[in-house]
Amino acid sequence: MTTTEKTTNWTALLAFVLMGAYLGVIFVQSEVVSWFRIQEMFRFQSFHMYGIIGSAVAVATLSIQILKRTGLETLAGDPIELSPKAWGDSRIPAARYWMGGTLFGMGWALLGACPGPIFALIGAGVGVLVVGLLAALLGTWTYSVLRSRLPH
Amino acid sequence: MLEALSAPWPWYVAGPLLGLIVPLLLLVGGKAFGISSSLRHMCAATPTPDSWKPAFLRYDWKGSGLWNLAFVVGIALGALLAVSLLGVPDAGQSISAATRADLAALGIQDFSGLVPAELFSWDRLLSPAGFVVVVVGGFLVGFGARWAGGCTSGHAISGIANLQLPSLIAVLGFFAGGLLVTFGLLPILLG
Numbered sequence: 001m002t003t004t005e006k007t008t009n010w011t012a013l014l015a016f017v018l019m020g021a022y023l024g025v026i027f028v029q030s031e032v033v034s035w036f037r038i039q040e041m042f043r044f045q046s047f048h049m050y051g052i053i054g055s056a057v058a059v060a061t062l063s064i065q066i067l068k069r070t071g072l073e074t075l076a077g078d079p080i081e082l083s084p085k086a087w088g089d090s091r092i093p094a095a096r097y098w099m100g101g102t103l104f105g106m107g108w109a110l111l112g113a114c115p116g117p118i119f120a121l122i123g124a125g126v127g128v129l130v131v132g133l134l135a136a137l138l139g140t141w142t143y144s145v146l147r148s149r150l151p152h
Numbered sequence: 153m154l155e156a157l158s159a160p161w162p163w164y165v166a167g168p169l170l171g172l173i174v175p176l177l178l179l180v181g182g183k184a185f186g187i188s189s190s191l192r193h194m195c196a197a198t199p200t201p202d203s204w205k206p207a208f209l210r211y212d213w214k215g216s217g218l219w220n221l222a223f224v225v226g227i228a229l230g231a232l233l234a235v236s237l238l239g240v241p242d243a244g245q246s247i248s249a250a251t252r253a254d255l256a257a258l259g260i261q262d263f264s265g266l267v268p269a270e271l272f273s274w275d276r277l278l279s280p281a282g283f284v285v286v287v288v289g290g291f292l293v294g295f296g297a298r299w300a301g302g303c304t305s306g307h308a309i310s311g312i313a314n315l316q317l318p319s320l321i322a323v324l325g326f327f328a329g330g331l332l333v334t335f336g337l338l339p340i341l342l343g
Contacts, residue, residue, distance in 0.1 A: 008214075013222040015180055020226020021233065023173055028234040029159045030166030034243030034266040040251040042327075042334040051163030052170060053308055059171025060185075060313035067175060074182040082184055085301060085311055085318040094321045096299055101325020104296025104303060108326060109333035110289030112267060114304040115188040115297060116227055118290070121266065123228030124235045128272050132290035139294025140191040144208035150299060 027120040035112025042109055088152035095151035107139075159241030174310055183219055186306030188297035190224045193217030240265050258342040281341050300325065 027033045030052055041049035066072075067080050074080060088096050108114050111132055113121055118136060121129040143150075177183045196205070196213035244252070244263030252263060262269040269276075276282035297303040300322045302311060308326070311319025 008218070012181065013218065016183075016219045016222040017226035017229065019173065019176055019180065020223040020228075021230030022176075022226075023170070023223075024227040024230020024232075025234045026161070026166055026169050026230075027227065028231045028241065028266075029157065029161045029238065030163070030170075031160045031241050031243040031246065031266070032166070033231070034241070034247075035268060035272070036244045036247045036251065036255070036263070036266070038330075039255060039334065040247045042330045043251055043254060045248045045250045045254075048160070048163050052167040053304075055164060055167030056171035056309055057312050059168045060174035060309055061315070063171070063175035064178075064313055067178060072179065074178065075180055076182065078182050080178050080182060082178075082310075082314050084314070085307075085316045087318065094318060096301060097318045097321040098325040098328075100296050100299025100301070101307075101322035102296070102329040102332075103292050104300050104322075105326035105329025105331075106333045106337075107289045107292025107294075107296055107329075108304070109330040109338075110285050111293055112285075112289075114293060115191060116224075116303075116305055118293070119187075119190075119224045119227040120231035123231030124240060124266060125232075126265075126267055126272060128274055128277060128286060131277060132286050132293075135287045135290030136191055136294030136297075137195055139291040139296070140298050141195050141206075141209070141294075142291070143295045143298040144192075144195065144206040147206065147208050 023116065024120050024123060027117055028124055033113060033117035033120045033124065038109065038112040090151035092151050099151065107136075154238060158238055160243070160246050171309070171313075174313060181219060184306070185310040186220075186302055187224060187227075188294075188303035188306060189217065190220045191294050192298060193221055197221075244268065258338065260342070284337075284341055296329070 031037045032049065032052060037049055040046045064082065072080065087094065113132065115136065118129055118133050122133065174185045177185050192209070193213045196209045196211060202210055242264050243266050260268045260270055271282050271285045277286060300307065302319070302322065307319040307322040312323065
């Protein structure tokens with residue numbers, strides 16, 4: 001074992017737990033964690049989900065522009081950086097984004113939950129989502145094995 | 153007082169509050185909002201011999217991913233807090249009548265709670281529909297998110313907010329896949 005100077009910063013971790021909890025409350029109370037709401041969205045039968053995602057994107061876009069233009073720093077005094085999403089090297093344009101995206105969308109419509117809501121549903125007491133989480137981990141592991149053979 | 157907080161929160165309240173997590177994470181921790189990476193960190197943290205792990209899962213997950221794991225634990229705790237104080241929302245009752253009618257035609261009868269009991273319960277897990285929805289659905293969420301390099305949070309929210317074209321393409325893919333399942337697969341699966 002090599003000795004490292006790095007120790008776990010518990011205060012920072014607690015801050016992330018609290019920010020996650022903030023999100024968890026919103027996820028449940030806005031019902032975006034609900035399979036019913038996801039069905040309603042994919043059937044274009046209510047503005048609810050589109051309004052939530054749309055206004056979240058609007059607020060996030062505006063916030064990022066403000067952060068970039070004011071040059072604000074993180075609490076720790078580091079510059080704020082957002083690394084751009086890279087184009088892959090496959091000859092099929094944007095292969096990973098639309099192929100992976102389509103498979104993800106199929107999973108989203110079946111399970112009625114993307115990763116954040118999986119954790120929220122477990123917290124909300126929908127126990128069988130533990131199996132959904134294990135399946136998602138298996139999916140992640142399988143991707144990791146096949147990664148070099150998939151177009152990106 | 154709690155009455156005012158009961159579900160469903162309207163989109164114009166929930167959406168902006170959700171969007172604020174992006175600057176909050178950047179300012180407090182210098183982190184880009186994204187949730188599905190936590191699945192990779194969990195795989196990387198699995199206590200198996202390193203030789204069992206593909207290269208993609210061999211990295212310093214404590215250094216790069218501990219914050220993300222704390223974040224998803226927080227999401228579960230926040231959800232627990234919400235249902236403890238305010239009860240489990242009956243989302244099946246608040247969706248539009250048209251959706252309820254469509255789902256009823258597919259055989260969904262229980263519209264209480266957040267998910268239909270016909271698909272999400274331990275004794276339905278091994279029925280064809282329950283298995284495909286929970287296990288195949290979960291698998292595709294994990295596989296697809298990593299292949300696409302992000303999920304709803306990383307692409308649809310942070311990615312588009314940072315004006316990333318790849319994220320927009322990914323989101324179009326999310327919808328293509330979602331529509332394929334909703335109008336192609338679900339009627340066969342539940343019919």
